[in-house]
Amino acid sequence: MTYTFWILLTGCLVGVTCGVTGAILVLRKMAMIADAISHTVLLGIVGAFFITQTISGIPMLIGAGIVGILTAIFVEMLNSSGVQSDAAIGVVFTSLFALGVVLISFIGDQVHLDIQHALMGEIAFVPWNTLTINGADYGPIAVWMLGGVLTINLLLITLFYKEIKMSTFDPQFATLIGVPVVMIHYLLMTMVSLSTVASFDSVGAILVVAMLIVPGATAYLLTDRFLVLLILSGVIGILSAILGYSFAVQFNVSIAGSMAVATGVFFLGAFLFSPKQGVIIKKLRKSGKTIEQQKAEA
Template sequence: MSYEAWIILIGSMAGITCGITGCFLILRKLSMLADAISHTVLLGIVLAFLISQSMNGVYMLIGAAVVGLLTAVFVQLLHSSGVQEDASIGVVFTFLFAIGVILITLYAGDVHLDVDHALMGEIAFVPWDTVQIGFLPELPKAFLMLSAVLLIVLVIIFLFYKELKITSFDPAMAAAIGIPVLFIHYLLMGMVSLTTVASFDSVGAILVVAMLIAPGASAYLLTDKMSVMLILSGVFGVAAAIIGYYAAMLFNVSISGSMAAVNGILFALVFFFSPAKGYLFKKFALKKVKYGSEQ
Protein backbone atom coordinates (compact mmCIF):
# COMPACT_ATOMS: atom_id res chain seq x y z
CA MET A 1 0.00 0.00 0.00
CA SER A 2 1.28 3.47 -0.86
CA TYR A 3 2.44 6.07 1.66
CA GLU A 4 -0.56 8.28 0.84
CA ALA A 5 -3.03 5.41 1.19
CA TRP A 6 -1.69 4.51 4.64
CA ILE A 7 -2.13 8.07 5.90
CA ILE A 8 -5.70 8.27 4.60
CA LEU A 9 -6.57 4.81 5.96
CA ILE A 10 -5.14 5.47 9.44
CA GLY A 11 -6.74 8.91 9.57
CA SER A 12 -10.08 7.42 8.54
CA MET A 13 -9.84 4.71 11.20
CA ALA A 14 -9.08 7.34 13.84
CA GLY A 15 -12.07 9.34 12.59
CA ILE A 16 -14.42 6.35 12.79
CA THR A 17 -13.21 5.21 16.22
CA CYS A 18 -13.31 8.69 17.74
CA GLY A 19 -16.57 9.61 15.98
CA ILE A 20 -18.70 6.71 17.18
CA THR A 21 -17.26 6.89 20.70
CA GLY A 22 -17.88 10.63 20.88
CA CYS A 23 -21.58 10.20 20.09
CA PHE A 24 -22.22 8.87 23.59
CA LEU A 25 -20.26 11.72 25.18
CA ILE A 26 -22.37 14.27 23.32
CA LEU A 27 -25.64 12.62 24.32
CA ARG A 28 -24.49 12.54 27.96
CA LYS A 29 -23.33 16.19 27.81
CA LEU A 30 -19.80 15.07 28.69
CA SER A 31 -17.95 16.57 25.74
CA MET A 32 -15.38 18.35 27.90
CA LEU A 33 -14.59 15.11 29.69
CA ALA A 34 -13.09 13.97 26.38
CA ASP A 35 -10.72 16.93 26.61
CA ALA A 36 -9.81 15.97 30.16
CA ILE A 37 -9.13 12.32 29.36
CA SER A 38 -7.19 13.20 26.21
CA HIS A 39 -4.75 15.07 28.46
CA THR A 40 -4.64 12.85 31.54
CA VAL A 41 -3.88 9.66 29.59
CA LEU A 42 -0.43 11.19 29.11
CA LEU A 43 0.17 10.26 32.76
CA GLY A 44 -0.91 6.69 32.01
CA ILE A 45 1.51 6.46 29.11
CA VAL A 46 4.40 7.77 31.23
CA LEU A 47 3.64 5.42 34.12
CA ALA A 48 3.34 2.47 31.73
CA PHE A 49 6.77 3.30 30.30
CA LEU A 50 8.38 3.79 33.73
CA ILE A 51 7.01 0.45 34.98
CA SER A 52 7.64 -1.65 31.87
CA GLN A 53 10.62 0.29 30.42
CA SER A 54 9.00 -0.35 27.06
CA MET A 55 7.15 1.73 24.46
CA ASN A 56 5.05 -1.31 23.53
CA GLY A 57 1.56 -0.25 22.45
CA VAL A 58 -0.14 -2.79 24.74
CA TYR A 59 1.40 -1.25 27.85
CA MET A 60 0.45 2.21 26.60
CA LEU A 61 -3.17 1.14 26.14
CA ILE A 62 -3.37 -0.40 29.60
CA GLY A 63 -1.80 2.65 31.27
CA ALA A 64 -4.04 5.05 29.39
CA ALA A 65 -7.18 3.05 30.15
CA VAL A 66 -6.39 2.94 33.88
CA VAL A 67 -5.67 6.67 34.17
CA GLY A 68 -8.66 7.51 31.96
CA LEU A 69 -10.92 5.58 34.31
CA LEU A 70 -9.30 7.25 37.32
CA THR A 71 -10.03 10.62 35.72
CA ALA A 72 -13.71 9.71 35.40
CA VAL A 73 -13.80 8.37 38.97
CA PHE A 74 -12.20 11.50 40.45
CA VAL A 75 -14.51 13.81 38.47
CA GLN A 76 -17.52 11.79 39.63
CA LEU A 77 -16.36 11.88 43.27
CA LEU A 78 -15.86 15.65 43.24
CA HIS A 79 -19.16 16.24 41.47
CA SER A 80 -21.07 14.01 43.91
CA SER A 81 -19.44 15.94 46.77
CA GLY A 82 -21.00 19.19 45.58
CA VAL A 83 -18.35 20.58 43.22
CA GLN A 84 -19.71 21.74 39.87
CA GLU A 85 -19.01 19.27 37.06
CA ASP A 86 -17.03 21.69 34.89
CA ALA A 87 -14.91 22.70 37.88
CA SER A 88 -14.35 19.02 38.74
CA ILE A 89 -13.15 18.30 35.22
CA GLY A 90 -10.84 21.33 35.22
CA VAL A 91 -9.22 20.48 38.55
CA VAL A 92 -8.71 16.77 37.84
CA PHE A 93 -7.36 17.00 34.32
CA THR A 94 -4.92 19.85 34.99
CA PHE A 95 -3.57 18.08 38.09
CA LEU A 96 -3.07 14.66 36.47
CA PHE A 97 -1.73 16.16 33.25
CA ALA A 98 0.77 18.27 35.20
CA ILE A 99 2.02 15.15 37.02
CA GLY A 100 2.51 13.46 33.64
CA VAL A 101 4.54 16.40 32.32
CA ILE A 102 6.71 16.45 35.48
CA LEU A 103 7.39 12.70 35.25
CA ILE A 104 8.41 13.03 31.59
CA THR A 105 10.81 15.83 32.47
CA LEU A 106 12.34 13.94 35.40
CA TYR A 107 12.51 10.35 34.18
CA ALA A 108 11.91 10.21 30.42
CA GLY A 109 13.86 13.15 29.07
CA ASP A 110 16.17 10.96 26.96
CA VAL A 111 13.39 8.78 25.56
CA HIS A 112 11.21 9.39 22.50
CA LEU A 113 8.33 10.34 24.75
CA ASP A 114 7.73 14.06 24.88
CA VAL A 115 4.80 16.37 25.49
CA ASP A 116 4.76 17.77 21.95
CA HIS A 117 4.61 14.28 20.46
CA ALA A 118 1.76 13.25 22.73
CA LEU A 119 -0.24 16.44 22.26
CA MET A 120 0.31 17.34 18.62
CA GLY A 121 1.23 13.98 16.96
CA GLU A 122 1.95 13.92 13.23
CA ILE A 123 0.36 11.39 10.95
CA ALA A 124 2.94 12.03 8.21
CA PHE A 125 5.48 9.86 10.09
CA VAL A 126 3.10 7.02 10.99
CA PRO A 127 3.55 4.87 7.83
CA TRP A 128 7.30 4.59 8.54
CA ASP A 129 6.87 3.28 12.11
CA THR A 130 6.22 -0.36 11.24
CA VAL A 131 6.29 -3.73 12.97
CA GLN A 132 6.03 -7.32 11.76
CA ILE A 133 3.81 -9.82 13.57
CA GLY A 134 3.98 -13.50 12.64
CA PHE A 135 3.39 -14.20 8.97
CA LEU A 136 1.96 -10.72 8.32
CA PRO A 137 3.96 -8.20 6.30
CA GLU A 138 5.37 -5.10 8.01
CA LEU A 139 2.46 -2.86 9.01
CA PRO A 140 2.34 0.56 10.70
CA LYS A 141 2.00 0.28 14.49
CA ALA A 142 -0.73 2.93 14.48
CA PHE A 143 -2.77 0.86 12.02
CA LEU A 144 -2.53 -2.26 14.20
CA MET A 145 -3.38 -0.34 17.38
CA LEU A 146 -6.32 1.48 15.81
CA SER A 147 -7.60 -1.77 14.30
CA ALA A 148 -7.56 -3.45 17.71
CA VAL A 149 -9.23 -0.52 19.47
CA LEU A 150 -11.85 -0.08 16.74
CA LEU A 151 -12.72 -3.77 17.06
CA ILE A 152 -12.97 -3.46 20.86
CA VAL A 153 -15.21 -0.37 20.57
CA LEU A 154 -17.51 -2.05 18.03
CA VAL A 155 -17.80 -5.19 20.19
CA ILE A 156 -18.64 -3.13 23.30
CA ILE A 157 -21.28 -1.12 21.42
CA PHE A 158 -22.75 -4.32 19.97
CA LEU A 159 -22.90 -6.05 23.37
CA PHE A 160 -24.10 -3.06 25.39
CA TYR A 161 -25.97 -1.02 22.77
CA LYS A 162 -29.28 -1.03 24.68
CA GLU A 163 -27.60 -0.12 27.97
CA LEU A 164 -25.49 2.64 26.41
CA LYS A 165 -28.52 4.05 24.62
CA ILE A 166 -30.87 4.10 27.63
CA THR A 167 -28.28 5.45 30.08
CA SER A 168 -27.37 8.18 27.59
CA PHE A 169 -30.95 9.40 27.13
CA ASP A 170 -32.49 8.67 30.55
CA PRO A 171 -30.13 7.47 33.31
CA ALA A 172 -32.91 7.65 35.94
CA MET A 173 -35.09 5.21 34.00
CA ALA A 174 -32.07 3.02 33.31
CA ALA A 175 -31.38 2.76 37.05
CA ALA A 176 -35.06 2.06 37.73
CA ILE A 177 -35.12 -0.95 35.38
CA GLY A 178 -31.93 -2.39 36.84
CA ILE A 179 -29.24 -1.27 34.39
CA PRO A 180 -25.88 -0.70 36.19
CA VAL A 181 -25.56 2.97 35.25
CA LEU A 182 -22.21 3.54 36.95
CA PHE A 183 -20.66 0.47 35.32
CA ILE A 184 -21.81 1.61 31.87
CA HIS A 185 -20.45 5.08 32.57
CA TYR A 186 -17.00 3.75 33.43
CA LEU A 187 -17.12 1.33 30.51
CA LEU A 188 -17.65 4.32 28.22
CA MET A 189 -14.78 6.18 29.90
CA GLY A 190 -12.56 3.17 29.23
CA MET A 191 -13.57 3.31 25.56
CA VAL A 192 -12.67 6.99 25.43
CA SER A 193 -9.28 6.31 27.05
CA LEU A 194 -8.40 3.53 24.62
CA THR A 195 -9.58 5.57 21.64
CA THR A 196 -7.53 8.57 22.74
CA VAL A 197 -4.23 6.77 23.20
CA ALA A 198 -4.70 4.74 20.00
CA SER A 199 -5.02 8.02 18.08
CA PHE A 200 -1.98 9.70 19.63
CA ASP A 201 0.40 8.83 16.79
CA SER A 202 -2.16 9.93 14.22
CA VAL A 203 -3.37 13.30 15.44
CA GLY A 204 -2.11 13.90 18.99
CA ALA A 205 -4.13 14.29 22.17
CA ILE A 206 -5.39 17.83 21.56
CA LEU A 207 -6.62 17.12 18.05
CA VAL A 208 -8.26 13.88 19.20
CA VAL A 209 -10.79 16.11 20.96
CA ALA A 210 -11.91 17.50 17.59
CA MET A 211 -12.33 13.98 16.21
CA LEU A 212 -14.17 12.81 19.33
CA ILE A 213 -16.67 15.67 19.34
CA ALA A 214 -17.13 17.23 15.88
CA PRO A 215 -18.33 14.15 13.90
CA GLY A 216 -20.81 13.18 16.60
CA ALA A 217 -22.02 16.77 17.00
CA SER A 218 -22.55 17.00 13.23
CA ALA A 219 -24.44 13.71 13.18
CA TYR A 220 -26.57 14.85 16.15
CA LEU A 221 -27.84 17.80 14.11
CA LEU A 222 -28.94 15.53 11.27
CA THR A 223 -30.87 12.76 13.01
CA ASP A 224 -32.79 11.77 16.14
CA LYS A 225 -32.02 8.06 15.75
CA MET A 226 -29.10 6.61 17.69
CA SER A 227 -28.04 4.00 15.13
CA VAL A 228 -28.10 6.56 12.29
CA MET A 229 -26.12 8.98 14.42
CA LEU A 230 -23.37 6.39 14.92
CA ILE A 231 -23.15 5.69 11.19
CA LEU A 232 -23.15 9.38 10.25
CA SER A 233 -20.44 10.17 12.79
CA GLY A 234 -18.22 7.53 11.22
CA VAL A 235 -18.91 8.97 7.76
CA PHE A 236 -18.01 12.47 8.96
CA GLY A 237 -14.82 11.13 10.53
CA VAL A 238 -13.74 9.48 7.27
CA ALA A 239 -14.69 12.54 5.21
CA ALA A 240 -12.64 14.81 7.49
CA ALA A 241 -9.61 12.50 7.17
CA ILE A 242 -9.76 12.34 3.37
CA ILE A 243 -10.54 16.02 2.75
CA GLY A 244 -8.07 17.07 5.45
CA TYR A 245 -5.24 15.10 3.83
CA TYR A 246 -5.70 16.61 0.38
CA ALA A 247 -6.19 20.09 1.86
CA ALA A 248 -2.90 19.68 3.74
CA MET A 249 -1.13 18.68 0.52
CA LEU A 250 -2.66 21.65 -1.29
CA PHE A 251 -1.71 24.27 1.30
CA ASN A 252 1.45 22.52 2.60
CA VAL A 253 0.31 22.47 6.24
CA SER A 254 0.10 19.91 9.06
CA ILE A 255 -1.95 16.89 7.98
CA SER A 256 -3.36 16.19 11.44
CA GLY A 257 -4.16 19.86 11.96
CA SER A 258 -5.86 20.01 8.58
CA MET A 259 -8.00 16.96 9.43
CA ALA A 260 -9.10 18.57 12.69
CA ALA A 261 -9.87 21.85 10.90
CA VAL A 262 -12.01 20.05 8.32
CA ASN A 263 -13.96 18.47 11.19
CA GLY A 264 -14.79 21.99 12.34
CA ILE A 265 -15.73 23.15 8.84
CA LEU A 266 -18.05 20.15 8.32
CA PHE A 267 -19.72 20.87 11.65
CA ALA A 268 -20.19 24.53 10.69
CA LEU A 269 -21.83 23.52 7.40
CA VAL A 270 -24.20 21.14 9.17
CA PHE A 271 -24.90 23.71 11.88
CA PHE A 272 -26.08 26.26 9.33
CA PHE A 273 -27.67 24.05 6.65
CA SER A 274 -29.08 21.00 8.47
CA PRO A 275 -32.68 20.52 7.20
CA ALA A 276 -33.95 19.61 10.66
CA LYS A 277 -31.90 21.50 13.27
CA GLY A 278 -29.83 23.91 11.19
CA TYR A 279 -29.58 27.56 12.18
CA LEU A 280 -30.77 28.87 8.82
CA PHE A 281 -33.64 26.37 8.71
CA LYS A 282 -34.83 27.48 12.15
CA LYS A 283 -34.56 31.15 11.20
CA PHE A 284 -36.53 30.51 7.99
CA ALA A 285 -39.19 28.49 9.84
CA LEU A 286 -39.51 31.22 12.50
CA LYS A 287 -39.94 33.92 9.85
CA LYS A 288 -42.49 31.77 8.05
CA VAL A 289 -44.54 31.31 11.24
CA LYS A 290 -44.27 35.02 12.05
CA TYR A 291 -45.33 35.99 8.53
CA GLY A 292 -48.26 33.56 8.64
CA SER A 293 -49.50 34.95 11.96
CA GLU A 294 -49.51 38.47 10.51
CA GLN A 295 -51.74 37.48 7.61
Protein backbone atom coordinates in the same frame (compact mmCIF):
# COMPACT_ATOMS: atom_id res chain seq x y z
CA MET B 1 0.37 0.02 -0.06
CA THR B 2 1.40 3.63 -0.65
CA TYR B 3 2.57 6.20 1.87
CA THR B 4 -0.58 8.30 1.31
CA PHE B 5 -2.82 5.26 1.76
CA TRP B 6 -1.45 4.50 5.25
CA ILE B 7 -1.83 8.11 6.40
CA LEU B 8 -5.39 8.30 5.10
CA LEU B 9 -6.26 4.92 6.62
CA THR B 10 -4.86 6.00 9.99
CA GLY B 11 -6.79 9.28 9.90
CA CYS B 12 -10.00 7.51 8.91
CA LEU B 13 -9.58 4.95 11.71
CA VAL B 14 -9.06 7.77 14.20
CA GLY B 15 -12.17 9.50 12.84
CA VAL B 16 -14.49 6.51 13.08
CA THR B 17 -13.07 5.16 16.37
CA CYS B 18 -13.25 8.48 18.21
CA GLY B 19 -16.36 9.67 16.36
CA VAL B 20 -18.59 6.75 17.33
CA THR B 21 -17.42 6.72 20.96
CA GLY B 22 -17.55 10.50 21.29
CA ALA B 23 -21.11 10.65 19.97
CA ILE B 24 -22.28 8.80 23.09
CA LEU B 25 -20.42 11.31 25.27
CA VAL B 26 -22.12 14.20 23.47
CA LEU B 27 -25.55 12.65 24.09
CA ARG B 28 -24.70 12.10 27.77
CA LYS B 29 -23.52 15.74 28.05
CA MET B 30 -20.04 14.55 28.98
CA ALA B 31 -18.11 16.03 26.07
CA MET B 32 -15.61 17.87 28.26
CA ILE B 33 -14.59 14.72 30.09
CA ALA B 34 -13.38 13.50 26.69
CA ASP B 35 -11.08 16.52 26.63
CA ALA B 36 -9.86 15.65 30.12
CA ILE B 37 -9.21 11.98 29.36
CA SER B 38 -7.49 12.77 26.06
CA HIS B 39 -4.89 14.73 28.04
CA THR B 40 -4.63 12.72 31.25
CA VAL B 41 -3.84 9.49 29.37
CA LEU B 42 -0.40 11.04 28.89
CA LEU B 43 0.23 10.14 32.52
CA GLY B 44 -0.75 6.52 31.80
CA ILE B 45 1.58 6.37 28.78
CA VAL B 46 4.51 7.77 30.76
CA GLY B 47 3.73 5.46 33.69
CA ALA B 48 3.66 2.45 31.36
CA PHE B 49 7.05 3.50 29.96
CA PHE B 50 8.64 3.63 33.42
CA ILE B 51 7.43 0.09 34.10
CA THR B 52 8.03 -1.56 30.71
CA GLN B 53 10.51 0.83 29.01
CA THR B 54 8.27 1.02 25.93
CA ILE B 55 5.47 3.36 24.80
CA SER B 56 3.85 0.97 22.35
CA GLY B 57 1.60 -2.03 22.52
CA ILE B 58 -0.58 -3.49 25.24
CA PRO B 59 1.20 -1.90 28.27
CA MET B 60 0.46 1.58 26.90
CA LEU B 61 -3.21 0.69 26.37
CA ILE B 62 -3.46 -0.71 29.90
CA GLY B 63 -1.74 2.31 31.46
CA ALA B 64 -3.93 4.78 29.58
CA GLY B 65 -7.06 2.76 30.36
CA ILE B 66 -6.28 2.82 34.08
CA VAL B 67 -5.64 6.57 34.11
CA GLY B 68 -8.75 7.22 32.03
CA ILE B 69 -10.90 5.34 34.54
CA LEU B 70 -9.16 7.11 37.44
CA THR B 71 -9.93 10.44 35.75
CA ALA B 72 -13.64 9.57 35.65
CA ILE B 73 -13.56 8.32 39.27
CA PHE B 74 -11.81 11.45 40.58
CA VAL B 75 -14.22 13.73 38.70
CA GLU B 76 -17.19 11.81 40.11
CA MET B 77 -15.74 11.94 43.65
CA LEU B 78 -15.24 15.71 43.50
CA ASN B 79 -18.65 16.24 41.95
CA SER B 80 -20.40 14.16 44.62
CA SER B 81 -18.51 16.13 47.29
CA GLY B 82 -20.09 19.38 46.16
CA VAL B 83 -17.63 20.61 43.53
CA GLN B 84 -19.33 21.71 40.30
CA SER B 85 -18.85 19.23 37.47
CA ASP B 86 -16.97 21.63 35.19
CA ALA B 87 -14.67 22.67 38.03
CA ALA B 88 -14.10 19.02 38.97
CA ILE B 89 -13.11 18.19 35.39
CA GLY B 90 -10.79 21.20 35.30
CA VAL B 91 -9.04 20.26 38.54
CA VAL B 92 -8.50 16.60 37.62
CA PHE B 93 -7.62 17.35 33.99
CA THR B 94 -4.94 19.94 34.74
CA SER B 95 -3.47 18.06 37.72
CA LEU B 96 -3.01 14.68 36.03
CA PHE B 97 -1.91 16.17 32.71
CA ALA B 98 0.63 18.41 34.46
CA LEU B 99 1.96 15.39 36.35
CA GLY B 100 2.41 13.57 33.05
CA VAL B 101 4.24 16.59 31.61
CA VAL B 102 6.60 16.69 34.61
CA LEU B 103 7.33 12.96 34.32
CA ILE B 104 8.17 13.34 30.62
CA SER B 105 11.19 15.42 31.66
CA PHE B 106 12.62 12.36 33.42
CA ILE B 107 12.48 10.34 30.20
CA GLY B 108 14.78 12.74 28.40
CA ASP B 109 15.85 11.57 24.95
CA GLN B 110 15.06 7.90 25.53
CA VAL B 111 11.86 7.99 23.45
CA HIS B 112 10.22 10.26 20.84
CA LEU B 113 7.74 11.74 23.30
CA ASP B 114 7.63 15.43 24.24
CA ILE B 115 5.00 18.09 24.84
CA GLN B 116 4.67 19.10 21.18
CA HIS B 117 4.39 15.45 20.17
CA ALA B 118 1.75 14.88 22.86
CA LEU B 119 -0.37 17.78 21.63
CA MET B 120 0.04 17.55 17.84
CA GLY B 121 1.31 14.03 17.17
CA GLU B 122 2.96 13.26 13.83
CA ILE B 123 0.78 11.22 11.53
CA ALA B 124 3.33 11.65 8.72
CA PHE B 125 5.66 9.23 10.54
CA VAL B 126 3.03 6.49 10.90
CA PRO B 127 3.96 4.56 7.71
CA TRP B 128 7.55 4.11 8.95
CA ASN B 129 6.71 2.54 12.33
CA THR B 130 5.62 -0.88 11.13
CA LEU B 131 4.80 -4.24 12.68
CA THR B 132 7.45 -6.75 11.68
CA ILE B 133 7.16 -10.46 12.48
CA ASN B 134 9.85 -12.89 11.32
CA GLY B 135 11.05 -10.35 8.78
CA ALA B 136 7.60 -9.83 7.28
CA ASP B 137 6.18 -6.30 7.25
CA TYR B 138 2.50 -6.18 8.21
CA GLY B 139 1.94 -2.43 8.01
CA PRO B 140 1.98 0.43 10.54
CA ILE B 141 1.55 -0.41 14.23
CA ALA B 142 -0.86 2.53 14.58
CA VAL B 143 -3.24 0.95 12.07
CA TRP B 144 -3.27 -2.34 13.96
CA MET B 145 -3.84 -0.58 17.30
CA LEU B 146 -6.65 1.59 15.96
CA GLY B 147 -8.24 -1.34 14.13
CA GLY B 148 -8.11 -3.44 17.30
CA VAL B 149 -9.60 -0.71 19.49
CA LEU B 150 -12.31 0.01 16.90
CA THR B 151 -13.23 -3.67 16.88
CA ILE B 152 -13.39 -3.76 20.68
CA ASN B 153 -15.52 -0.60 20.83
CA LEU B 154 -17.97 -1.81 18.19
CA LEU B 155 -18.23 -5.18 19.94
CA LEU B 156 -18.96 -3.52 23.30
CA ILE B 157 -21.53 -1.16 21.77
CA THR B 158 -23.22 -4.11 20.06
CA LEU B 159 -23.28 -6.24 23.21
CA PHE B 160 -24.51 -3.43 25.48
CA TYR B 161 -26.48 -1.42 22.92
CA LYS B 162 -29.77 -1.41 24.84
CA GLU B 163 -28.07 -0.68 28.17
CA ILE B 164 -26.04 2.19 26.70
CA LYS B 165 -29.10 3.66 24.97
CA MET B 166 -31.34 3.45 28.06
CA SER B 167 -28.73 4.78 30.50
CA THR B 168 -28.00 7.63 28.09
CA PHE B 169 -31.56 8.86 27.59
CA ASP B 170 -33.20 7.91 30.93
CA PRO B 171 -30.66 6.86 33.60
CA GLN B 172 -33.26 6.92 36.41
CA PHE B 173 -35.56 4.49 34.62
CA ALA B 174 -32.58 2.36 33.59
CA THR B 175 -31.53 2.09 37.24
CA LEU B 176 -35.07 1.10 38.29
CA ILE B 177 -35.23 -1.80 35.83
CA GLY B 178 -31.82 -3.11 36.83
CA VAL B 179 -29.50 -1.71 34.15
CA PRO B 180 -25.97 -1.40 35.64
CA VAL B 181 -25.71 2.34 34.95
CA VAL B 182 -22.45 2.77 36.87
CA MET B 183 -20.81 -0.12 35.03
CA ILE B 184 -21.94 1.30 31.67
CA HIS B 185 -20.48 4.68 32.66
CA TYR B 186 -17.05 3.27 33.40
CA LEU B 187 -17.23 0.97 30.41
CA LEU B 188 -17.69 4.07 28.26
CA MET B 189 -14.77 5.77 30.02
CA THR B 190 -12.63 2.74 29.23
CA MET B 191 -13.67 2.91 25.57
CA VAL B 192 -12.75 6.60 25.47
CA SER B 193 -9.39 5.90 27.09
CA LEU B 194 -8.54 3.11 24.65
CA SER B 195 -9.65 5.22 21.67
CA THR B 196 -7.56 8.12 22.91
CA VAL B 197 -4.33 6.23 23.51
CA ALA B 198 -4.62 4.32 20.22
CA SER B 199 -4.88 7.69 18.43
CA PHE B 200 -2.56 9.67 20.70
CA ASP B 201 0.82 8.73 19.25
CA SER B 202 -0.27 9.34 15.67
CA VAL B 203 -2.32 12.52 15.83
CA GLY B 204 -1.84 14.03 19.31
CA ALA B 205 -4.34 15.27 21.86
CA ILE B 206 -5.77 18.14 19.78
CA LEU B 207 -7.11 15.97 16.94
CA VAL B 208 -8.27 13.33 19.42
CA VAL B 209 -10.42 15.94 21.20
CA ALA B 210 -11.75 17.22 17.87
CA MET B 211 -12.67 13.72 16.68
CA LEU B 212 -14.23 12.77 20.02
CA ILE B 213 -16.50 15.81 20.23
CA VAL B 214 -17.12 17.52 16.88
CA PRO B 215 -18.40 14.62 14.71
CA GLY B 216 -20.87 13.64 17.46
CA ALA B 217 -22.01 17.24 17.89
CA THR B 218 -22.42 17.55 14.11
CA ALA B 219 -24.43 14.34 13.85
CA TYR B 220 -26.59 15.51 16.76
CA LEU B 221 -27.73 18.44 14.61
CA LEU B 222 -28.64 16.12 11.73
CA THR B 223 -30.63 13.28 13.32
CA ASP B 224 -32.74 12.33 16.33
CA ARG B 225 -32.12 8.59 16.05
CA PHE B 226 -29.45 6.98 18.24
CA LEU B 227 -28.13 4.38 15.78
CA VAL B 228 -28.13 6.84 12.89
CA LEU B 229 -26.24 9.32 15.06
CA LEU B 230 -23.52 6.76 15.79
CA ILE B 231 -23.16 5.90 12.10
CA LEU B 232 -23.17 9.55 11.02
CA SER B 233 -20.50 10.39 13.60
CA GLY B 234 -18.22 7.73 12.19
CA VAL B 235 -18.86 8.85 8.61
CA ILE B 236 -18.19 12.51 9.48
CA GLY B 237 -14.95 11.47 11.20
CA ILE B 238 -13.83 9.63 8.06
CA LEU B 239 -14.77 12.51 5.75
CA SER B 240 -12.98 14.98 8.03
CA ALA B 241 -9.79 12.91 7.83
CA ILE B 242 -9.95 12.78 4.01
CA LEU B 243 -10.78 16.47 3.59
CA GLY B 244 -8.17 17.50 6.16
CA TYR B 245 -5.43 15.48 4.49
CA SER B 246 -6.29 16.96 1.08
CA PHE B 247 -6.11 20.46 2.56
CA ALA B 248 -2.78 19.72 4.28
CA VAL B 249 -1.20 18.41 1.07
CA GLN B 250 -2.52 21.35 -0.95
CA PHE B 251 -1.18 24.03 1.40
CA ASN B 252 1.71 22.14 3.03
CA VAL B 253 0.43 22.53 6.60
CA SER B 254 -0.07 20.26 9.62
CA ILE B 255 -2.02 17.12 8.71
CA ALA B 256 -3.53 16.59 12.17
CA GLY B 257 -4.37 20.29 12.46
CA SER B 258 -6.06 20.26 9.05
CA MET B 259 -8.15 17.24 9.98
CA ALA B 260 -9.27 19.02 13.15
CA VAL B 261 -10.20 22.10 11.10
CA ALA B 262 -12.17 19.87 8.72
CA THR B 263 -14.34 18.64 11.61
CA GLY B 264 -15.15 22.28 12.34
CA VAL B 265 -16.10 22.85 8.69
CA PHE B 266 -18.59 19.98 8.80
CA PHE B 267 -20.01 21.25 12.09
CA LEU B 268 -20.43 24.75 10.68
CA GLY B 269 -22.26 23.33 7.67
CA ALA B 270 -24.64 21.37 9.90
CA PHE B 271 -25.10 24.34 12.24
CA LEU B 272 -26.13 26.57 9.34
CA PHE B 273 -27.95 24.17 7.02
CA SER B 274 -29.29 21.28 9.11
CA PRO B 275 -32.86 20.52 7.90
CA LYS B 276 -34.30 20.74 11.42
CA GLN B 277 -31.89 22.86 13.46
CA GLY B 278 -29.87 24.85 10.91
CA VAL B 279 -29.82 28.57 11.64
CA ILE B 280 -30.20 29.63 8.00
CA ILE B 281 -32.85 26.97 7.28
CA LYS B 282 -34.86 28.16 10.30
CA LYS B 283 -34.71 31.75 9.09
CA LEU B 284 -35.73 30.77 5.57
CA ARG B 285 -38.59 28.71 6.94
CA LYS B 286 -39.66 31.60 9.18
CA SER B 287 -39.47 34.05 6.28
CA GLY B 288 -41.56 31.70 4.15
CA LYS B 289 -44.24 31.50 6.84
CA THR B 290 -44.27 35.29 7.19
CA ILE B 291 -44.80 35.71 3.44
CA GLU B 292 -47.64 33.15 3.49
CA GLN B 293 -49.29 34.96 6.39
CA GLN B 294 -49.05 38.28 4.57
CA LYS B 295 -50.63 36.75 1.46
CA ALA B 296 -53.40 35.24 3.58
CA GLU B 297 -54.11 38.57 5.25
CA ALA B 298 -54.20 40.32 1.87
